[in-house]
Amino acid sequence: MWNLTRFASSRLSRTRRLFSSVIPGPCIVHKRGTDILHDPWFNKDTGFPLTERDRLGLRGLLPPRVISFEQQYDRFMESYHSLEKNTKDQPDSVVALAKWRILNRLHDRNETLYYRVLMDNIKDFAPIIYTPTVGLVCQNYSGLFRRPRGMYFSAKDKGEMMSMIYNWPAQHVDMIVLTDGSRILGLGDLGVQGIGIPIGKLDMYVAAAGINPQRVLPVMLDVGTNNQKLLEDRLYLGLRQPRLEGEEYLEIVDEFMEAVFTRWPKAIVQFEDFQMKWAFETLDRYRKKFCMFNDDIQGTAGVALAGLLGTVRAQGRTLADFPDQRIVVVGAGSAGLGVLSMAVQAVARMTGKNETAAQNFFLLDKDGLITKERKNLDPAAAPFAKDPGQIVGLREGASLLEVVKKVKPDVLLGLSGVGGVFSEELLKALRESGSTRPAIFAMSNPTMNAECTAADAFKHAGENIVFASGSPFENVNLGNGKVGYVNQANNMYLFPGIGLGSLVSGARFITDGMLQAAAECLASYMSDEEIQKGILYPSIDSIRHITAEVGASVLRAAVAEELAEGHGDVGPKELAHMSKEETVGYVFRNMWYPIYSPLVQEK
C-alpha cells in the first residue's frame, strides 16, 4: 500500500528544464491602449514589443525603450533587495508588511512578472504572500485596502448571487478558494478581512500547481462578524452585524454554491478557514453534490499523515509499526479531528481492525483530555474519546502535561491555535518519551500561534527530535556542525495537487480515496537518507514537482473510482490508458507557466 518510490534527486532542475522550452501560445484580448496597460492579466509594462505596441494602440503610451522580461525581473528584484537593505533595522512586522506591499503592487500591475518572481523565489516569498505575513495582512486589511481582488458576497446579496456571479470578468474559472473569515489561521474571526487567505492560497495554486491566474477566483462570504473590535472599527470594510447562524447562514452558502456551479460547472471550490461547526457541516452538505473539499480538515490531514509516517521511518522502523505509535493531538478542531480521522483510517487499513484503530491516539482540547465522560461531547470528537481508566491515572480533562508524562508519546502534534502551549516543562517531559526519536509537530499558524518555537523544541526536548511547524522557522544550529532540521508541515504541500488533480481529471467529486492517494504520494516522496536526517517534507523550492506528482496520484485515483470525466480534449478513456509517467507528464503539460504571450486583439 505505501510504495516508497524514490524519485530522482534533482527534482528542482528537472522542473526548470521542463518549463525552459515553453513556447507561449497567443492570448486573446478584447481591449486596446490604456485599458490593456491597466489590466494586470495582459500588461507587460515596458516589455511590449514595438510591433505589439502598434497593433494594440500602445505607441506613445510607454517610454520608447523595450525592456526584456529578464531585465524587468532583475529590476524588480533589485528594488526588493534595496527595500530589504533599507528596512533592516525596522521591526519585523513593518518589514514584513513593506515586503508584502511591494509584491502586492506588482501583483496589481503585471501578473505574469509577479508570478514568475513568486515561482522563482518561492522559498523567500511564500512567507510573505502566505503564512505568516498573510495573517498580519488580514489583521490590517481594512487599513491596507487599495484595490479589490476577488469577489465579495454578503448577507445583503441574498437572492442576487446568481446574477452577481456574472460580474466576474473571466469566462472560465477553474479554482475558487472560499472563506467566511470566521477562523483565520489561529487569529480567530476576522470577518471580511479574511479575504487575504483565499488570495494567498490561490497565489500558491498558481505558483505550485500552475493554475492559470486568469482562472482563479478568491471569494469572501461576508455573513457578519462576532469580532467586537472590528464591529467598532470605523475603517472596517465588512458588514457591521453579528454573524448569521443556522438556516440563515446555510441559505447564503447554498445560494453561492448554486450560482458558482451554474456559471462554471467544472470549477473546484476549496473551503478555507471556516469555524469548525461550519467546516464539517458544509463539507458534509456539499461533498457529494459538488467538486469541493475543505483544506483545513482534508488537506491538513494528508500532510500530517505523511509527516507521521515519515517519523516512523526516521526512527528506523518500518511503516508497519505506525499503528504502535502513541500520538497526542492537541486541538480538537477542524484540523485536529481531520488529522485523527485520516490517521485512524490508515491504522485500520494496516491492521484490518476498525475497533482498535484509535487506541494509541489521545485527543485534548482547551479543557484537557477528551474522554467518554466529557459533558456535551462533540460527536465529531467522540470516536477518539478515551475510556476513563483505560490508562491508569488519566482522568477526563487531564492536563497536557499529565497526559504526556503518563503516555510518553512518540509524537506530540499541536493544532490548537495557541502559541506557546508546548511549554518548557512539557517539552522537557517529552525527553521521557518511549520513542528513540520523538516528534513535535507545532502546526498552528501564524508563527506567533505555533505551539512552540523550533529553537525551544530542540533545546528542551533534546537534539534527537524530529520537528515540524506550520509556519516556517530557520533550521536550528545545534553546535559542532550539527543542524536541527525544521520541516514545514503545512497543507500547502497537498492542496495545490488535490485541486490540480481534480481539475485535470475532470473529477465529479473529491473522494477519500483521492485524498488518500495524495497523502500516500507525499509520504513516499522523501528518500531514506533525507528521512534519517529528520527531513520529512520536500523543500518548497520543488513545490511544482511535488504538486505534479500529487496531482497525478489524485487523477489516477479519480480514474480508478470512475469519477474522471476528462478535461479539455482529453477524455476519460485516454486518462485511463495513461501510464503513471504519462499521467505526470500530462499534469505538467496542463500547468500554466509565467511567460509573456503574444497578445491578439479580438473585437
Ligand SMILES: NC(=O)C1=CN([C@@H]2O[C@H](COP(=O)(O)OP(=O)(O)OC[C@H]3O[C@@H](n4cnc5c(N)ncnc54)[C@H](O)[C@@H]3O)[C@@H](O)[C@H]2O)C=CC1
Ligand atoms: N499547518 C497547517 O497546515 C494547518 C494549521 N492549522 C492551524 O491549526 C490551528 C487550529 O485550527 P482549527 O482546528 O481549524 O481551529 P478550531 O478553532 O476548529 O480548533 C481549535 C482547537 O484547539 C483547542 N484548544 C484551544 N486552546 C487549547 C489549549 N490551550 N490546549 C489544548 N487545546 C486547545 C480548542 O478547544 C479546539 O478544539 C490554527 O492555528 C490553524 O492555523 C489549520 C489547518 C492547517
Ligand SMILES: CC(=O)C(=O)O
Ligand atoms: C495553513 C492553513 O490552512 C491554516 O493555518 O488554516
Ligand SMILES: [Mg+2]
Ligand atoms: Mg486554513
